Amino acid sequence: MALITVSGLTKSYGSRQVLHGIDLNVDEGEILGVLGPNGSGKTTAVECIGGLRDRDGGSVSVAGMDPATDPLALREMLGMQLQQCRLPNKMRVAEALDLYSAFYADPRPAGELLERFGLSAHAHQPFGKLSGGQQQRLSIALALIGRPRIAFLDELTTGLDPAARREIWEYLRLLRDDGVTMLLVTHFMEEAAYLCDRVAILEGGRIVASGTPDAIATATGGQETSFAADDAIDPDTLRRLPGVASVDLDRGRVVVRGDADSPQAVLAALASNGVTARQLRVTAPSLDDAYLSLTASAPTSTTQEGSLR
Numbered sequence: 001m002a003l004i005t006v007s008g009l010t011k012s013y014g015s016r017q018v019l020h021g022i023d024l025n026v027d028e029g030e031i032l033g034v035l036g037p038n039g040s041g042k043t044t045a046v047e048c049i050g051g052l053r054d055r056d057g058g059s060v061s062v063a064g065m066d067p068a069t070d071p072l073a074l075r076e077m078l079g080m081q082l083q084q085c086r087l088p089n090k091m092r093v094a095e096a097l098d099l100y101s102a103f104y105a106d107p108r109p110a111g112e113l114l115e116r117f118g119l120s121a122h123a124h125q126p127f128g129k130l131s132g133g134q135q136q137r138l139s140i141a142l143a144l145i146g147r148p149r150i151a152f153l154d155e156l157t158t159g160l161d162p163a164a165r166r167e168i169w170e171y172l173r174l175l176r177d178d179g180v181t182m183l184l185v186t187h188f189m190e191e192a193a194y195l196c197d198r199v200a201i202l203e204g205g206r207i208v209a210s211g212t213p214d215a216i217a218t219a220t221g222g223q224e225t226s227f228a229a230d231d232a233i234d235p236d237t238l239r240r241l242p243g244v245a246s247v248d249l250d251r252g253r254v255v256v257r258g259d260a261d262s263p264q265a266v267l268a269a270l271a272s273n274g275v276t277a278r279q280l281r282v283t284a285p286s287l288d289d290a291y292l293s294l295t296a297s298a299p300t301s302t303t304q305e306g307s308l309r
């Protein structure tokens, strides 16, 4: 069941329109990734959905409430981690957690969050003396302290080292298993592929693709089949196969790119020509490739598989 429903969301800053009619749904317990180049409107969209920014047009429903008219009731169930956590430099980590705890009836214990986010040793350190990664971890802890039903996370692992990033991913998966719904803005395709049930890709204030990371990768990117070049087969035989887009020689390997059926066609052609391919490798298209192709030459108003449910 959709917990967040957005339809025709528009927003301008002055005379400049930055959201051109966003449609998306997020089901309860789902992690939806919002991807897109710098300036494509991700933060603006998330802030309008979370009620931090007024929208110009369209409708937004979050747990049955309109953030424009019910911002306070909504804030009770939302946890928001914004791109930049702005706390007074002199405020200590433990003080910030205590302050935020006071806003909620049943906050997560500060000790649990300090431990979970690797901040126990820094509990008495002032915010201004934390490293960028520690500030980031604190901002995530603060967003989750109120046991939110819905969490909005904007570039949550930017600046974190790989181990910290992985720990936070695992924690978010546990939260998702507990039924927390998340809207996650990210520039990391690996993060989106690992965490998100579905993603929406924004370009120029429009959604240009949406669906599961696998579906987007498969629909947009090509399959690559490669093998050692000394396995004699005429490249033109491969080029003529259905679904094959290109055949190249790359560092001693024959590389065949094509659609989802092309690996099967290549294998059948090799077999029927009596060729046993050595060092055979079939590479699935990645979300990274799909993202780059969608955002480099994005159409202005089409979606990869229609708008989100």
Ligand SMILES: Nc1ncnc2c1ncn2[C@@H]1O[C@H](COP(=O)(O)OP(=O)(O)OP(=O)(O)O)[C@@H](O)[C@H]1O
Pocket: 013, 018, 036, 037, 038, 039, 040, 041, 042, 043, 044, 045
């Ligand atoms: N408060 C503001 N006033 C005027 N223009 C703004 C404001 N906030 C954002 N913009 C502009 O709106 C556009 C969308 O910005 P937004 O921050 O939503 O993009 P984004 O996709 O989140 O970018 P990034 O990946 O860099 O964080 C940008 O061109 C930005 O310059």
